[in-house]
Amino acid sequence: MSVTAPRGFRAAGVTAGLKASGRPDLALVVNDGPDHVGAAVFTSNRVVGHPVTWSRQVVTDHVVHAVVLNSGGANVCTGPEGFLDTHRTAERVAAALDVSAGDVVVCSTGLIGERLPIDRLLAGVDVAARALRPDGGPDAATAIMTTDTVAKQAAATREGWSVGGMAKGAGMLAPALATMLVVLTTDAVVDPVDADAALRVATRATFDRIDSDGCMSTSDTVVLLASGASGIAAPRAALADALTQTCASLARQLVADAEGASHDIAVRVRGAQSEGAAVAVARAVTRSNLLKAAIFGNDPNWGRVLAQVGTVPVEVAAFDADAVDVTINGVMVCRAGGVGEPRELVDLASDREVHIDVDLHAGPAEATVWTNDLTHAYVHENSAYST
Amino acid sequence: MSVTAPRGFRAAGVTAGLKASGRPDLALVVNDGPDHVGAAVFTSNRVVGHPVTWSRQVVTDHVVHAVVLNSGGANVCTGPEGFLDTHRTAERVAAALDVSAGDVVVCSTGLIGERLPIDRLLAGVDVAARALRPDGGPDAATAIMTTDTVAKQAAATREGWSVGGMAKGAGMLAPALATMLVVLTTDAVVDPVDADAALRVATRATFDRIDSDGCMSTSDTVVLLASGASGIAAPRAALADALTQTCASLARQLVADAEGASHDIAVRVRGAQSEGAAVAVARAVTRSNLLKAAIFGNDPNWGRVLAQVGTVPVEVAAFDADAVDVTINGVMVCRAGGVGEPRELVDLASDREVHIDVDLHAGPAEATVWTNDLTHAYVHENSAYST
Numbered sequence: 001m002s003v004t005a006p007r008g009f010r011a012a013g014v015t016a017g018l019k020a021s022g023r024p025d026l027a028l029v030v031n032d033g034p035d036h037v038g039a040a041v042f043t044s045n046r047v048v049g050h051p052v053t054w055s056r057q058v059v060t061d062h063v064v065h066a067v068v069l070n071s072g073g074a075n076v077c078t079g080p081e082g083f084l085d086t087h088r089t090a091e092r093v094a095a096a097l098d099v100s101a102g103d104v105v106v107c108s109t110g111l112i113g114e115r116l117p118i119d120r121l122l123a124g125v126d127v128a129a130r131a132l133r134p135d136g137g138p139d140a141a142t143a144i145m146t147t148d149t150v151a152k153q154a155a156a157t158r159e160g161w162s163v164g165g166m167a168k169g170a171g172m173l174a175p176a177l178a179t180m181l182v183v184l185t186t187d188a189v190v191d192p193v194d195a196d197a198a199l200r201v202a203t204r205a206t207f208d209r210i211d212s213d214g215c216m217s218t219s220d221t222v223v224l225l226a227s228g229a230s231g232i233a234a235p236r237a238a239l240a241d242a243l244t245q246t247c248a249s250l251a252r253q254l255v256a257d258a259e260g261a262s263h264d265i266a267v268r269v270r271g272a273q274s275e276g277a278a279v280a281v282a283r284a285v286t287r288s289n290l291l292k293a294a295i296f297g298n299d300p301n302w303g304r305v306l307a308q309v310g311t312v313p314v315e316v317a318a319f320d321a322d323a324v325d326v327t328i329n330g331v332m333v334c335r336a337g338g339v340g341e342p343r344e345l346v347d348l349a350s351d352r353e354v355h356i357d358v359d360l361h362a363g364p365a366e367a368t369v370w371t372n373d374l375t376h377a378y379v380h381e382n383s384a385y386s387t
Numbered sequence: 388m389s390v391t392a393p394r395g396f397r398a399a400g401v402t403a404g405l406k407a408s409g410r411p412d413l414a415l416v417v418n419d420g421p422d423h424v425g426a427a428v429f430t431s432n433r434v435v436g437h438p439v440t441w442s443r444q445v446v447t448d449h450v451v452h453a454v455v456l457n458s459g460g461a462n463v464c465t466g467p468e469g470f471l472d473t474h475r476t477a478e479r480v481a482a483a484l485d486v487s488a489g490d491v492v493v494c495s496t497g498l499i500g501e502r503l504p505i506d507r508l509l510a511g512v513d514v515a516a517r518a519l520r521p522d523g524g525p526d527a528a529t530a531i532m533t534t535d536t537v538a539k540q541a542a543a544t545r546e547g548w549s550v551g552g553m554a555k556g557a558g559m560l561a562p563a564l565a566t567m568l569v570v571l572t573t574d575a576v577v578d579p580v581d582a583d584a585a586l587r588v589a590t591r592a593t594f595d596r597i598d599s600d601g602c603m604s605t606s607d608t609v610v611l612l613a614s615g616a617s618g619i620a621a622p623r624a625a626l627a628d629a630l631t632q633t634c635a636s637l638a639r640q641l642v643a644d645a646e647g648a649s650h651d652i653a654v655r656v657r658g659a660q661s662e663g664a665a666v667a668v669a670r671a672v673t674r675s676n677l678l679k680a681a682i683f684g685n686d687p688n689w690g691r692v693l694a695q696v697g698t699v700p701v702e703v704a705a706f707d708a709d710a711v712d713v714t715i716n717g718v719m720v721c722r723a724g725g726v727g728e729p730r731e732l733v734d735l736a737s738d739r740e741v742h743i744d745v746d747l748h749a750g751p752a753e754a755t756v757w758t759n760d761l762t763h764a765y766v767h768e769n770s771a772y773s774t
Binding site: 045046047048074076077078079082111112113114115213214215216217218287288289290293294296297299301302303304306307308309310311312314321324333334336337338339343374375376378379380382383384 | 435461463464465466498499502601602604605675676677680683684686689691693694695698708711720721725726761763765766767769770771
């Protein structure tokens with residue numbers, strides 16, 4: 001259930017002193033091989049952290065030996081000195097492990113626009129390198145937490161090989177904290193091109209379908225390391241399947257730990273003409289502050305669902321507004337675009353999970369996007385962070 | 388300073404008993420001519436209220452005799468019976484005024500998915516028709532309030548003619564309340580095509596540039612009535628100018644009364660290659676829950692501005708992320724995409740207005756979009772509305 005579950009990996013999580021709290025803040029994951037295949041996906045934000053700029057270069061040759069991750073500072077918008085800090089971090093890891101700096105992925109999370117305390121960080125790299133252990137995954141998962149309240153780990157076991165993973169992030173709620181960082185490992189023998197393709201398939205159906213507050217991070221990174229230590233080859237489809245299983249668990253854990261949330265909300269759109277159309281409609285619904293505030297109040301205000309469905313342009317999703325059904329926790333409160341069962345029948349108070357089903361009656365495709373409710377605790381956490 | 392400021396109009400605001408509170412809930416504005424030119428713009432939502440469907444037809448011939456507006460129910464997603472309710476409302480107004488029902492615009496505001504108490508509404512129409520007065524504008528402005536805390540009126544005076552207006556809406560914050568309804572009047576003599584064009588110019592630069600929570604209403608309606616009673620012809624540009632002045636005042640009043648807000652935030656983007664690009668970047672910034680929560684906490688968290696600027700696709704707005712400056716209340720906290728003046732210098736506590744300036748350094752165009760902060764009061768109001 002961790003990044004060290006598959007064979008061929010060591011990890012560590014230590015306290016470098018980057019966080020005022022004194023909690024662990026530096027993680028290191030090392031691929032001991034025999035293979036050193038790497039792949040990664042990054043935020044599509046045009047404003048990105050220096051670690052993203054660096055790591056994009058690192059993975060272009062599909063060779064990754066190690067990932068170093070720090071909390072306590074995102075290293076975004078910190079100027080040329082900030083890029084140098086990232087570079088020096090990779091070099092320090094490379095020196096400690098006797099590998100090339102160009103094979104070290106760097107991830108940083110924390111406030112935008114503040115330099116990292118680089119001396120402490122570099123000293124911490126040495127400590128972490130000495131602390132590396134074949135069962136160090138849980139320590140690493142703990143060291144990357146920021147506003148997370150629990151460490152997030154997952155694994156998927158197959159015939160003779162496995163996938164492990166860890167994630168940090170309070171949903172997409174905290175781009176200023178650099179949001180979502182994920183490390184995935186596998187001991188399968190995988191082709192580099194397959195690794196990249198399988199990773200994209202997995203993230204597209206999982207991390208790309210959680211949306212806590214519509215805010216896009218400058219630092220989102222999901223990196224996959226494959227050691228080949230099992231000696232068993234995993235074809236692309238099998239790898240994609242195991243990665244999807246692992247990422248789905250991590251994504252669900254991210255939503256469940258979203259800042260201030262009291263409800264996890266699954267918006268499932270079906271009857272769409274394509275999966276893309278279903279995703280677009282689901283995303284529109286999950287981005288409604290009004291709906292999310294209503295769910296916080298245990299109010300099945302389905303008009304706020306319809307109002308969002310209607311914002312999707314016809315060229316993105318064709319449907320007839322007068323055909324749309326909305327079902328909340330099993331009660332069809334809106335039938336054919338009009339009043340359905342009484343909203344009083346909907347029970348939102350008994351369970352943290354809320355299921356909103358939208359049927360467009362316009363085709364065979366469906367998709368689900370997860371979000372959470374908008375609460376006083378969210379406003380509180382995000383109005384008092386950097387100060 | 389009201390819809391009855393220009394000559395040729397009467398208005399009334401009465402209590403029909405649609406609201407549980409017993410406050411005024413029905414408004415009527417009548418154009419006594421000699422001209423009866425009308426133009427309107429409506430929400431672009433694909434899910435629209437029956438009043439929008441009806442009123443779109445009414446204005447196609449550019450002839451409008453009256454506008455009837457009710458709070459206490461939006462008449463959206465109420466099925467064929469709901470459309471009949473709208474139709475009967477227009478017919479009742481037409482009978483009371485001896486005009487054609489096809490020349491009566493209907494606007495409704497309140498909860499989605501609930502039938503209107505139509506008998507009370509129709510009886511209220513008769514009361515309103517009897518209460519029509521040449522100085523009834525303020526009464527009408529009061530009767531269209533929902534979660535508004537103040538009535539919103541404005542006017543612009545020109546040589547021999549004028550424009551008056553009223554609006555209801557707590558920013559864009561309340562689509563389930565049917566959001567923004569605006570009636571504009573003028574006693575200028577105007578060509579119907581000019582009226583339509585001038586109204587679009589005015590709304591595009593005003594109402595289209597306020598965004599409280601990114602939620603689009605199903606009922607937004609802005610309708611212009613021109614009586615020609617001044618006998619003075621207003622060319623398109625002059626009319627557009629007076630309408631823009633009036634609409635800008637009303638839009639600013641809407642933002643100032645947005646649900647739960649404690650700060651009004653002007654996001655001005657300059658140095659863009661086009662006005663459209665500037666608007667797109669400004670909109671992205673105004674839609675950040677994270678930024679809006681930070682402003683509520685008087686936290687000049689400029690990283691959350693940059694993170695939003697970076698979400699705008701390059702084909703929409705070309706700029707170099709390393710060139711962007713961000714100035715908050717006069718302090719350039721981000722210079723050339725990096726750290727600028729210390730954020731501690733920014734004073735957010737002393738004034739309700741906050742000015743965020745983003746300079747893209749990519750061209751000559753600029754635009755400003757207004758929004759407000761995300762507060763506990765917003766969550767409270769919107770989590771406890773329909774129940």
